[in-house]
Amino acid sequence: MSEQISRYEPHHIEEKWQNIWEGKKVFTVTEDSAKEKYYLLEMFPYPSGKIHMGHVRNYSIGDIIARFQRMRGFNVLHPMGWDSFGMPAENAAIQHGTHPAKWTRENISYMKAQLKKMGLSYDWTREAATCSPDYYKWNQWLFLKMYEKGLAYKKKSYVNWCPKCETVLANEQVIDGICWRCDTSVEKRDLEQWFLKITNYAEELLDDLDKLKGWPERVGTMQRNWIGKSIGAEIDFPVDNSQDKIKVFTTRPDTLYGATFMSIAPEHPMVEKLVANNQQRAVREFLEKIKKQDRRSQAEAFIEKEGVWTGSYCINPLTNKKIPIYIANFVLMEYGTGAVMAVPTHDQRDFEFAKKYNLSMEIVIQPKDKKLDARTMTEAYVDDGILVNSEKFNGMDNKDAVAAIVKHLEEKGIAKKSISYKLKDWGISRQRYWGCPIPLIYCDSCGTVPVPYEKLPVILPEDVEFTGEGGSPLAKSSEFIKTRCHWCGSNSAKRETDTMDTFIDSSWYFLRYTSPLENSLPFNKDKARYWMPVDQYIGGIEHAVLHLLYSRFFTKVIRDIGLVTIDEPFTNLLTQGMVIKDGAKMSKSKGNVVDPDDLIKKYGADTARLFSLFAAPPEKDLEWSDESVDGSYRFLNRVWRLVEECRVQGFKGSRVQGGKDEETNLKYPLWQEMNKTIKKVTDDIERFHFNTAIAALMEYLNFLYKYEDKGSPLFKDAVETLIVLLSPFAPHISEELWQMMGNKEMLANREWPSYDEKALIKEEATLVVQINGKVRNRINIPAGSSQKEAEEIASNDEKIKEWLKDKKIKKVIYVQDKILNVVVG
Numbered sequence: 141m142s143e144q145i146s147r148y149e150p151h152h153i154e155e156k157w158q159n160i161w162e163g164k165k166v167f168t169v170t171e172d173s174a175k176e177k178y179y180l181l182e183m184f185p186y187p188s189g190k191i192h193m194g195h196v197r198n199y200s201i202g203d204i205i206a207r208f209q210r211m212r213g214f215n216v217l218h219p220m221g222w223d224s225f226g227m228p229a230e231n232a233a234i235q236h237g238t239h240p241a242k243w244t245r246e247n248i249s250y251m252k253a254q255l256k257k258m259g260l261s262y263d264w265t266r267e268a269a270t271c272s273p274d275y276y277k278w279n280q281w282l283f284l285k286m287y288e289k290g291l292a293y294k295k296k297s298y299v300n301w302c303p304k305c306e307t308v309l310a311n312e313q314v315i316d317g318i319c320w321r322c323d324t325s326v327e328k329r330d331l332e333q334w335f336l337k338i339t340n341y342a343e344e345l346l347d348d349l350d351k352l353k354g355w356p357e358r359v360g361t362m363q364r365n366w367i368g369k370s371i372g373a374e375i376d377f378p379v380d381n382s383q384d385k386i387k388v389f390t391t392r393p394d395t396l397y398g399a400t401f402m403s404i405a406p407e408h409p410m411v412e413k414l415v416a417n418n419q420q421r422a423v424r425e426f427l428e429k430i431k432k433q434d435r436r437s438q439a440e441a442f443i444e445k446e447g448v449w450t451g452s453y454c455i456n457p458l459t460n461k462k463i464p465i466y467i468a469n470f471v472l473m474e475y476g477t478g479a480v481m482a483v484p485t486h487d488q489r490d491f492e493f494a495k496k497y498n499l500s501m502e503i504v505i506q507p508k509d510k511k512l513d514a515r516t517m518t519e520a521y522v523d524d525g526i527l528v529n530s531e532k533f534n535g536m537d538n539k540d541a542v543a544a545i546v547k548h549l550e551e552k553g554i555a556k557k558s559i560s561y562k563l564k565d566w567g568i569s570r571q572r573y574w575g576c577p578i579p580l581i582y583c584d585s586c587g588t589v590p591v592p593y594e595k596l597p598v599i600l601p602e603d604v605e606f607t608g609e610g611g612s613p614l615a616k617s618s619e620f621i622k623t624r625c626h627w628c629g630s631n632s633a634k635r636e637t638d639t640m641d642t643f644i645d646s647s648w649y650f651l652r653y654t655s656p657l658e659n660s661l662p663f664n665k666d667k668a669r670y671w672m673p674v675d676q677y678i679g680g681i682e683h684a685v686l687h688l689l690y691s692r693f694f695t696k697v698i699r700d701i702g703l704v705t706i707d708e709p710f711t712n713l714l715t716q717g718m719v720i721k722d723g724a725k726m727s728k729s730k731g732n733v734v735d736p737d738d739l740i741k742k743y744g745a746d747t748a749r750l751f752s753l754f755a756a757p758p759e760k761d762l763e764w765s766d767e768s769v770d771g772s773y774r775f776l777n778r779v780w781r782l783v784e785e786c787r788v789q790g791f792k793g794s795r796v797q798g799g800k801d802e803e804t805n806l807k808y809p810l811w812q813e814m815n816k817t818i819k820k821v822t823d824d825i826e827r828f829h830f831n832t833a834i835a836a837l838m839e840y841l842n843f844l845y846k847y848e849d850k851g852s853p854l855f856k857d858a859v860e861t862l863i864v865l866l867s868p869f870a871p872h873i874s875e876e877l878w879q880m881m882g883n884k885e886m887l888a889n890r891e892w893p894s895y896d897e898k899a900l901i902k903e904e905a906t907l908v909v910q911i912n913g914k915v916r917n918r919i920n921i922p923a924g925s926s927q928k929e930a931e932e933i934a935s936n937d938e939k940i941k942e943w944l945k946d947k948k949i950k951k952v953i954y955v956q957d958k959i960l961n962v963v964v965g
Contacts, residue, residue, distance in 0.1 A: 148780035150744025154872040166888050167261045171670045178214035179671050180206045183679030184221045187247035191254045193719040196736050197752040202678050203260045207868040208825050211892035219653040221268035222248050225575045226642040227305050227321050240574040241602045258745045259871050266656045270645035277597035278662035280579040284590050285701050291337045298407040301329040307570045335565040338693045342561045354712030359684045366685040368562025373546045375555040380453040389476035389560045394541040395483040396458050397530040398504035403468035405478040406430045416451025445493040457554045476560050491520035504529050505538050568641040573612045575639030583625040583633040592626050646687050647694035677710040721764035746870035747773045753830040783877045813843050814858045815899035821865045905957035909934050911943045927954040
C-alpha cells in the first residue's frame with residue numbers, strides 16, 4: 141500500500157467544517173415562494189452559564205430534522221436565541237457579586253460558542269435575546285395593545301408569593317405548593333397586580349386542542365385538565381340575618397336538597413364579614429396555619445380535610461334550612477366561586493369533613509337496588525340513582541333532575557346555568573428587577589396612563605444598585621420612577637415598577653424569528669405569513685401548561701390584533717425525555733452531571749450527538765452510559781477507516797445506477813442492501829426513530845465491511861450513500877469523508893438520496909397451502925419468508941379463510957418456500 145491510512149481526528153475536522161459553514165453562510169435562509177418552507181424550532185434556552193446534556197440531546201434532535209428536511213428540498217428556518225430575563229440571573233448575580241446584565245451577556249457569549257461547537261445548523265443572523273431592548277420593546281407594544289382591548293387590567297388579588305424570590309408567581313409556577321425556581325414554600329398575599337384575560341380565550345384554547353393532531357395526547361390532556369371546563373349552575377345562598385349572598389358553582393344541582401353546610405376558601409372576600417366575634421381567634425389561628433400549607437394539593441381526595449366554623453349560617457335555597465358556613469382547607473379560590481355547597485352523603489370530601497366535625501347528613505339519592513342509611517354509611521354514595529327527600533323531584537332519575545332543578549331555581553331567580561373553568565387570568569406582575577418593564581405610568585390627575593408607542597421601549601436601567609435585598613431596586617430608583625405624564629404634562633407622575641412575568645418573553649419569540657430586524661412592528665406580517673406556523677416544535681413536557689399554553693393564547697391575541705392569520709403556533713410537537721445518570725436526572729446536587737465540554741473535548745461533537753440520539757428514542761429518558769459513548773465513537777472510527785481504506789486502494793469501475801444495467805443491479809445484493817438502508821433510515825427519521833436509523837447504519841456498515849467485491853462498480857455509490865445517510869447525525873465527519881471521496885459539492889447542499897422500489901422486492905416463491913394434507917390453494921410469497929410471515933399471508937387469502945372458518949388449528953407444518961400444511965380439528 142503506497143499511501144498511509146489517516147486517523148480520525150474529530151477536533152480538527154469539526155473546527156474546519158464549522159468555519160466553512162459559517163463563512164459560506166450555508167444555513168442562512170430567506171423567504172422563497174418557489175420552495176416549500178419548513179420551520180423547525182427547539183425551545184430556546186435560558187443562558188444559565190453552560191449547556192448541559194439535556195441541551196445536547198434536544199438540539200441534536202432538532203438538527204437532524206433540520207438537516208434532513210433541508211436535503212429533501214425544503215426551505216428550512218432553524219433559528220436560535222436566548223430566554224434571558226428572569227430570577228436565576230438575579231440569584232446568580234447576588235451569589236457572585238455581579239450585575240444580572242453582565243452575568244447574562246457573558247453566559248450568552250459562552251453558550252453560543254458551545255452550541256457552535258456542536259455543529260448545529262442554526263441561522264445565527266436571526267438570533268434574539270429577550271433582555272435586549274430591541275426585543276422587549278415589542279413585549280411592551282403587545283401589552284399596550286392588550287390594554288387597549290381590555291385584556292390587560294389591574295386588580296387586588298390574593299397571589300402566590302415566594303418569600304425567598306420576593307415575587308409573585310403564576311399558578312402554573314407553583315408546583316405542589318413550592319416555587320418552581322427555588323423550592324421555597326409559597327404563601328398567599330393580597331396585592332395589586334396586573335393580569336391578562338386568558339380566560340377570554342378559554343373556550344377557544346380548549347376547542348382548538350382538537351386541531352393539534354401532531355401533538356402528544358398527553359400534552360393535550362394536561363391542557364384540558366388545566367383549563368378545566370365544567371358545566372353546571374351558579375346558585376345564590378342567602379346569608380342568615382344579612383343582605384349578603386354566597387354564590388356557589390356546582391355541577392351537581394341534583395344534590396342540592398342534601399347540602400347541609402357551606403365550605404368557603406380561606407381567601408374568600410366574605411371571610412371577614414362572616415366571622416362572628418366569638419370565633420375570631422379560632423379563625424385567625426386557622427388562617428395562619430393554612431398560609432403554610434400546600435394549597436394547590438388541598439383539592440386532592442387523600443388530603444386530610446380541615447376547617448373552622450365562622451360562627452355564621454346561610455340558607456339552603458330549596459330546603460330553607462340554616463346551614464353552617466365553614467372555612468375549609470380544600471376549597472380553592474382558583475376554581476368556581478371559592479365557595480362549595482357541601483353534600484356529605486354524595487361527595488367523599490364533604491363526607492370526611494362532616495364526619496370529622498360531626499355535621500348533619502341527608503341522603504337525597506338512593507341506589508335502585510338497595511336503601512342507604514346516613515347513620516351507617518362508611519363512605520359517600522357518588523353513583524347515579526333515584527331522588528329522595530327532594531320534595532316534588534322525588535322519584536326522578538338524578539340525571540334528569542339536574543335540568544329540572546336548575547329550571548326550578550331559575551324560575552325563582554336564585555340560580556342560572558353556568559360554565560366554570562379552573563383556568564384563571566394570568567397574573568403577570570413581578571416584583572423583580574431583571575425583567576421587561578410594564579409600560580404604564582401613574583398620574584395623580586389622569587390615573588393610569590399608557591406610555592405612547594413612540595416612546596417605547598421603556599428601558600430597564602442597568603446602572604441601578606443591585607444587592608438582591610428588599611425586593612426590586614426599581615422601586616427604590618427615583619431616576620426610574622419619576623417621569624412626566626404624557627397626557628397632562630405633570631412632572632409628578634410615577635412609573636410602574638413591577639416587571640413582566642418572563643413567560644411573556646417566550647410567548648411570541650417564534651414570531652420574532654421570522655423577521656428579527658423589523659423595527660416598525662413586532663415582526664413583518666408578510667414574512668410571518670410565509671414561515672408560520674412552526675412545523676415542528678421540540679421541548680420538554682414540563683412546559684405543557686406553562687409556555688405552551690401561553691404561546692397559544694398569545695398567538696390568538698396577536699391574530700385578533702391583525703398581525704397573523706393562524707390560530708395555533710405549533711403544528712407538531714415533540715416532547716423529548718430527560719438525560720439521567722445513576723437512575724436520576726442529572727443535577728449538581730446529586731453529583732451525577734456530565735459536562736458536554738468534557739465529552740466533546742474527549743470524543744468530538746459528532747460522537748456526543750450520535751450517542752444522545754442512539755441511546756434511546758427521543759421521547760424516552762436517556763440513561764447515561766460510558767460504554768454507549770465509546771460505542772458511538774468506535775462506530776465513527778470504523779466509518780472513517782472504511783472510507784480511508786477504499787480511498788487508498790482506489791475505487792475500481794464506474795458508477796452504475798439503473799439504465800441499461802438495471803436488471804443486473806436488481807439482482808446485485810449490494811444494490812438491494814443500499815436501497816433497503818436508504819428506505820429504512822428515511823422512514824425512521826420521518827418518524828423520529830433516530831435510534832433505529834443509526835442501528836440500520838451500523839448494520840449497513842457491517843455489510844460493507846464484509847462485502848468481498850469492493851472493486852465492484854457500485855461500491856463507491858454504496859459507501860457514499862453511507863456518508864450521506866450519516867450526515868444529519870454526524871455532519872462534520874460526513875462532510876470530511878464526502879470531500880475525501882473526491883466530491884466538490886458540499887454535502888450539506890446535497891439532495892437526500894431516493895431508493896429504488898424494485899430493489900426492495902424480494903424474489904417470490906410459490907407456496908402450496910394444504911388443509912389436513914389436501915391442497916387448497918397456491919399463493920405467491922416473498923422468497924425466504926419465515927413460518928410466521930407465511931402463515932400471515934396465507935391467513936389473509938380468501939380461499940384459505942373459507943376453509944379455516946369455524947375450524948380449530950391444532951398444528952402447522954412449514955417447509956420454507958414450498959409447503960404450508962395446516963392441521964385442523
